[in-house]
Amino acid sequence: MAFCAQSKLSNLNLWIKTSVGSSSSDNVGGHHDSLRRRAPKIRAKSRMMVKMTASTSGSSGQGSSTVAFEEGQLERPRWTGETPLSRLVGALISFRPLFSIMKFGARQVLISTAEKTNIPWREMTRQILESDVYKEMGSIEDPSLVYPDYYLNPFHAYDEGNLSWLAAAEAEAATMSMMRRAIPYASSLDEANQVVRGNWLNAIEEHHQKYSEDNIVRQILDIGCSVGVSTRCLADKFPNARVTGLDLSPYFLAVAQYKEKKSSPRMNPICWVHANGESTGLPSKSSDILSIAYVFHECPERAIKNMVREAFRLLRPGGTFAITDNSPKSKILQASSLLRFLFSAYSLCD
Numbered sequence: 001m002a003f004c005a006q007s008k009l010s011n012l013n014l015w016i017k018t019s020v021g022s023s024s025s026d027n028v029g030g031h032h033d034s035l036r037r038r039a040p041k042i043r044a045k046s047r048m049m050v051k052m053t054a055s056t057s058g059s060s061g062q063g064s065s066t067v068a069f070e071e072g073q074l075e076r077p078r079w080t081g082e083t084p085l086s087r088l089v090g091a092l093i094s095f096r097p098l099f100s101i102m103k104f105g106a107r108q109v110l111i112s113t114a115e116k117t118n119i120p121w122r123e124m125t126r127q128i129l130e131s132d133v134y135k136e137m138g139s140i141e142d143p144s145l146v147y148p149d150y151y152l153n154p155f156h157a158y159d160e161g162n163l164s165w166l167a168a169a170e171a172e173a174a175t176m177s178m179m180r181r182a183i184p185y186a187s188s189l190d191e192a193n194q195v196v197r198g199n200w201l202n203a204i205e206e207h208h209q210k211y212s213e214d215n216i217v218r219q220i221l222d223i224g225c226s227v228g229v230s231t232r233c234l235a236d237k238f239p240n241a242r243v244t245g246l247d248l249s250p251y252f253l254a255v256a257q258y259k260e261k262k263s264s265p266r267m268n269p270i271c272w273v274h275a276n277g278e279s280t281g282l283p284s285k286s287s288d289i290l291s292i293a294y295v296f297h298e299c300p301e302r303a304i305k306n307m308v309r310e311a312f313r314l315l316r317p318g319g320t321f322a323i324t325d326n327s328p329k330s331k332i333l334q335a336s337s338l339l340r341f342l343f344s345a346y347s348l349c350d
């Protein structure tokens with residue numbers, strides 16, 4: 001595993017889905033019961049499948065159609081890697097006063113573009129910031145957690161990266177905006193969501209039905225759950241499963257928990273865990289489905305490798321591992337403006 005896409009603007013989901021061989025029935029208690037137990041390393045024999053899923057023209061996504069997505073002409077966008085443009089971007093970013101102005105401009109562009117497509121960015125943000133969300137922090141945060149160094153960098157144009165209330169309050173609008181940009185032909189946000197999330201959920205379900213031994217989904221883990229959008233999709237799709245959303249940002253998790261409390265109660269309430277996906281402390285072989293969605297493009301390679309290793313440890317035999325992220329080869333990504341890129345994806349990727 002050594003890919004590291006650098007922006008949030010693609011229309012492609014890349015899937016690497018793994019069914020782990022040999023059966024075992026231990027650990028049915030799963031991560032809800034024993035959040036901080038360490039487990040010995042396991043070597044999983046695995047069958048690995050790589051599949052591209054992308055948008056289909058105007059469909060609802062419920063049919064889970066798998067089609068070739070449109071590739072751009074480059075291996076990756078011009079502003080990444082070792083190109084003159086990427087060096088220029090690096091130089092601009094490192095000159096702080098200039099970068100602050102560019103960051104401000106990029107942010108305004110992003111917000112107004114979102115609002116033009118009926119995503120009420122500022123109103124959604126205001127509602128969270130003026131709510132009681134702050135009260136959730138006490139029950140979410142693990143004060144002993146040590147953050148990896150990359151996570152302490154400024155990111156997405158927030159000086160505190162994901163460790164701030166503003167980043168948490170804006171995350172859902174930003175996610176909506178990403179969906180909208182990923183499926184430019186969609187006539188509404190709902191349609192874009194159905195294509196992206198619908199394809200994703202259907203692919204997970206189909207794969208699990210095909211390769212799991214008993215086809216039962218008891219536990220689902222969503223690593224890098226942010227404010228819980230992907231976690232809620234998984235919980236809606238698999239209502240009988242116990243779903244856990246895990247993230248490094250206690251601010252994002254506080255928003256996730258707050259929003260979930262405001263929604264209709266579920267038969268199996270979602271559990272939110274503040275932990276590092278590289279070393280979760282959750283029990284081995286406890287997840288039937290483990291998802292990592294739109295996380296790796298934000299992480300350096302060493303963190304990606306650790307998360308994949310950890311995922312294999314957490315997967316139950318016959319379990320499904322779903323990775324989805326943006327492709328640097330996407331035509332949409334390659335055509336995206338530098339300004340958006342600056343807001344979306346500066347820093348990282350060693």
Ligand SMILES: C[S@@+](CC[C@H](N)C(=O)[O-])C[C@H]1O[C@@H](n2cnc3c(N)ncnc32)[C@H](O)[C@@H]1O
Pocket residue numbers: 162175223224225226227228229230246247248249252275276277278292293294295298299303
């Ligand atoms: C773009 S968001 C994910 C969005 C979400 N999965 C979805 O599909 O809507 C990326 C998330 O990964 C989290 N993250 C990054 N590194 C992490 C790590 N080592 N462990 C856990 N979460 C991490 C960030 O805090 C952020 O919330």
